[in-house]
Amino acid sequence: MLERYWSITSSLLPFLWKGFLETLYVSLVAIVAGSLIGAVIGLVRSQRVPVLTGLFGLYIHVLRGTPFLVQLYVFYFVLPNTGVSWLSWDSRTAAFVALSVYTSSYVAEIVKGAIEAVPRGQSEAATALGMNRLQRLWYVVIPQALKLTVPPMSGVYVMIIKSTAILSVVGISELTRQGEVSILRFPRDVLFIYGLIAFIYFLYCYPVLRFARWAERRVGAARIVDLD
Amino acid sequence: MTWLLEYYNYRIVAQYLGRFAEGLSNTLTAAGVSLVLSLLLGTFVALALLSNRTGLRKPVEGYVAFVRATPLLVQIYLVYYGLPALLPFAKSWNDMYFGIAALTLNSAPYMGEIIRAGIESVPHGQIEGAKAVGMNYGQRMRHVVLPQAFANTLPPLIGQTAVLIKDTSLLSIITVFEFTSAGILLNSERVRPNESFLTIALGYLLIYLLILLLSRGVKQWLAGPAWNAQG
Numbered sequence: 001m002l003e004r005y006w007s008i009t010s011s012l013l014p015f016l017w018k019g020f021l022e023t024l025y026v027s028l029v030a031i032v033a034g035s036l037i038g039a040v041i042g043l044v045r046s047q048r049v050p051v052l053t054g055l056f057g058l059y060i061h062v063l064r065g066t067p068f069l070v071q072l073y074v075f076y077f078v079l080p081n082t083g084v085s086w087l088s089w090d091s092r093t094a095a096f097v098a099l100s101v102y103t104s105s106y107v108a109e110i111v112k113g114a115i116e117a118v119p120r121g122q123s124e125a126a127t128a129l130g131m132n133r134l135q136r137l138w139y140v141v142i143p144q145a146l147k148l149t150v151p152p153m154s155g156v157y158v159m160i161i162k163s164t165a166i167l168s169v170v171g172i173s174e175l176t177r178q179g180e181v182s183i184l185r186f187p188r189d190v191l192f193i194y195g196l197i198a199f200i201y202f203l204y205c206y207p208v209l210r211f212a213r214w215a216e217r218r219v220g221a222a223r224i225v226d227l228d
Numbered sequence: 229m230t231w232l233l234e235y236y237n238y239r240i241v242a243q244y245l246g247r248f249a250e251g252l253s254n255t256l257t258a259a260g261v262s263l264v265l266s267l268l269l270g271t272f273v274a275l276a277l278l279s280n281r282t283g284l285r286k287p288v289e290g291y292v293a294f295v296r297a298t299p300l301l302v303q304i305y306l307v308y309y310g311l312p313a314l315l316p317f318a319k320s321w322n323d324m325y326f327g328i329a330a331l332t333l334n335s336a337p338y339m340g341e342i343i344r345a346g347i348e349s350v351p352h353g354q355i356e357g358a359k360a361v362g363m364n365y366g367q368r369m370r371h372v373v374l375p376q377a378f379a380n381t382l383p384p385l386i387g388q389t390a391v392l393i394k395d396t397s398l399l400s401i402i403t404v405f406e407f408t409s410a411g412i413l414l415n416s417e418r419v420r421p422n423e424s425f426l427t428i429a430l431g432y433l434l435i436y437l438l439i440l441l442l443s444r445g446v447k448q449w450l451a452g453p454a455w456n457a458q459g
Binding site: 061062064065066067068069070071073074077078081158161162163164165166168169176179190191194195197198201202205206209 | 293294296297298299300301302303305306309310313390394395396397398400401408411412415421422424425426428429432433435436437440
C-alpha cells in the first residue's frame with residue numbers, strides 16, 4: 001500500500017511541482033499588484049478626498065460583498081464580452097487581473113485602517129514643525145503605519161494563496177488543476193491525490209500564518225481593520 | 229429601454245427567475261445549516277483550545293491549522309471524496325450534504341477562534357467580583373461571563389457569516405444547485421454572460437448589504453451600557 005502511494009507521489013511530483021510554481025507565481029503577482037492598487041485606494045480613502053473616497057468605497061464593497069468565484073466569472077466571461085478590445089483577454093490574464101483586483105480591496109482597508117491608527121498627535125506635531133500634508137504623510141505617518149500593516153497583510157497573503165485554488169475553474173494550470181489532471185491518470189486514488197495537494201498548500205501557507213501570529217504579537221495586535 | 233436589452237436583457241433573467249430563486253434558497257439553506265452546525269462545532273473547538281488537557285488541545289490545534297492553511301476548494305474535494313470512504317452511510321448522501329459538511333468543517337475553526345476570543349475578553353476581575361458576591365459557577369456564567377462574551381462575539385460572528393454565505397458559491401463546483409449554479413446554467417443554455425453573472429453578483433451584493441445593515445444595527449444595540457464591562 002505504502003509502496004503504491006510512494007510510486008504515485010514520485011511519478012506525480014514533477015507535474016505537481018509545475019502546478020505549485022504557477023500557484024506561487026500567481027499569488028506573488030496578486031500580492032504585489034493588489035498591494036500597489038490597494039495602497040493608492042487606501043491612501044486616498046484615509047485622506048477623505050471628496051468623490052474619490054465614495055467611489056473607492058463602492059469598489060471595496062462590491063469586491064468584498066461578492067464571492068471571488070463570481071468575480072472570476074465576471075472577469076472571464078462578462079468583460080471580454082463587452083466589445084472593448086483590450087478586455088478580450090485570455091483566461092490567464094483574466095485570472096491574474098481578477099485575483100489582483102480582489103486582493104486590492106482587502107489591502108485598501110488595511111492601509112486606510114493603519115494610517116488612521118497612527119495617533120493624531122503625530123500628524124499635529126508635524127504640522128507644528130511646518131510640514132505640509134504630503135510631508136506629514138511621507139515622513140511621519142506612513143513609516144509608522146507601515147509597521148501596523150504587517151500582521152493583517154500576512155493574513156491577506158494566506159487568503160490569496162488559498163484563493164488561487166479557485167483559478168482551477170477557468171483552467172489555470174495551478175496546483176489544484178494539476179491535481180485534477182493527475183486524477184485522470186490515477187482515478188482510484190482521488191483522495192490520496194487531494195491529500196497530497198492539501199499538504200503542499202499547507203507547506204506554503206503555514207509558515208506565513210505563523211509569521212502573521214508572531215508579527216501580531218510584536219506589533220501588539222492593534223485591530224486596525226473592521227472586517228464587516 | 230431598448231438600449232438596455234442589448235447589454236442586459238432582463239426578460240431572459242425573468243424567464244430564469246424560478247431557477248434563481250431555487251438557487252438562492254439552496255444557498256441560504258446551505259449557509260444557514262452550516263452556520264448552526266459550525267457554531268456548535270466551533271464552541272467545542274473554543275473550549276478545546278482553552279483546555280489544559282494536551283490530549284484534547286493538540287489534535288484540535290492541528291485541525292484548526294489544517295483548515296486555515298489549505299484552500300476551501302481542496303477541503304470540499306477532500307470531504308466529497310473522503311467522507312463516503314470514511315463513513316459508509318455517507319454513500320447515499322446527496323451533494324448538498326457533502327457541501328454542508330465541508331462548509332461546517334471549514335467554518336468551525338474561525339467560529340471557534342471568535343468564541344474563544346469572546347470568552348477570554350471578559351476581564352478576570354468580573355469573575356472574581358461575581359465570586360465575591362457569592363455567585364456559583366452557573367450564576368457567574370449566566371449573569372456575568374456569557375452576556376459580556378456574547379456582546380463581544382456577535383459582531384465578528386456576523387462578519388464570519390457573511391464569509392460563509394460567499395463561500396457557499398464554491399459548492400457549485402461539486403454540482404450543488406445553489407445561486408451561482410443558476411447563473412452558470414443560464415450562461416450555458418443561452419450564452420448570455422451579462423445576464424448570468426451580473427445578476428448573481430448583484431444578488432450576493434444585496435445579501436451582503438443586508439448583513440452589513442444587520443451588523444450596524446447589532447453594534448448599536450450592543451452599545452448599551454448593560455453589555456459592556458467598561459460601561
